[in-house]
Amino acid sequence: MKRTLLAASLLASTLLLGACGSKDEAAAPTLYDRLGKTEGITNIVDGLVANIGAETAVPNSAMLRSHKPMLDAVNGVNGAAPTDPTRLQRLRNNVIDQLGEATGGPVTYKGLSMLTAHRGMAVTATEFSIWRQQLEASLNSNKVSANDKAELYVIIDKMHDDVVGH
Numbered sequence: 001m002k003r004t005l006l007a008a009s010l011l012a013s014t015l016l017l018g019a020c021g022s023k024d025e026a027a028a029p030t031l032y033d034r035l036g037k038t039e040g041i042t043n044i045v046d047g048l049v050a051n052i053g054a055e056t057a058v059p060n061s062a063m064l065r066s067h068k069p070m071l072d073a074v075n076g077v078n079g080a081a082p083t084d085p086t087r088l089q090r091l092r093n094n095v096i097d098q099l100g101e102a103t104g105g106p107v108t109y110k111g112l113s114m115l116t117a118h119r120g121m122a123v124t125a126t127e128f129s130i131w132r133q134q135l136e137a138s139l140n141s142n143k144v145s146a147n148d149k150a151e152l153y154v155i156i157d158k159m160h161d162d163v164v165g166h
Contacts, residue, residue, distance in 0.1 A: 030104030034148050038100055038107065045095045047138030049088070055134060062130045066123050102155045114162035121166065128164050132156065 035041050056064045056071065064071075070091070073084035100107030111117065135156070139149050 031148060031151050032100060032103040032105030032107075035099075035103060035144065035152075036142075037105065038096065040142065041099050041103070041105075042096050044135075044138050044142050044144070045092055045099065047141055048095070048135050049092055051134035051137050052131065055130065063127055066121050066127050099152075099155075103152070114159045115166060118163045119166045123164050123166070125164050128160060 032041070035044065052063060052067065055061055056067050070087055074082055074088045076082040094109065094111035097107050098109040098111060101109045132153075136149070139152070144152075
């Protein structure tokens with residue numbers, strides 16, 4: 001009888017302690033959380049857009065060729081009115097959504113696939129590398145940790161083959 005009571009007590013306390021432990025443990029923060037959620041990702045993307053804009057404005061820009069159609073649509077050409085003044089804003093918002101979803105946030109990306117979006121652009125490996133450098137600069141200015149940058153680059157680098165050479 002004592003053994004049965006002891007065994008029942010041990011079983012009950014194990015179940016009780018096990019249940020308490022699982023409720024108290026918080027889920028590890030996602031990359032989305034660590035990047036600062038939508039606000040942090042927005043800051044990163046805004047920095048990226050500014051960096052790319054600055055890169056395309058320099059003589060011998062490596063990225064101007066692939067970005068010129070968008071810049072012309074937003075700014076107009078030879079004094080003509082812009083043909084799509086909201087194109088850059090839509091791109092920015094899509095990148096925010098895409099990174100928000102890809103990093104584990106409650107965001108849904110509704111844009112085109114990377115292959116469809118980049119088809120006809122003939123983005124080169126060099127252009128992709130420079131784009132990545134512009135992202136690195138934005139991540140640094142937003143004080144993203146080395147571990148979080150590495151985790152984000154795994155996501156970004158999976159897109160390489162859908163972006164380059166189409």
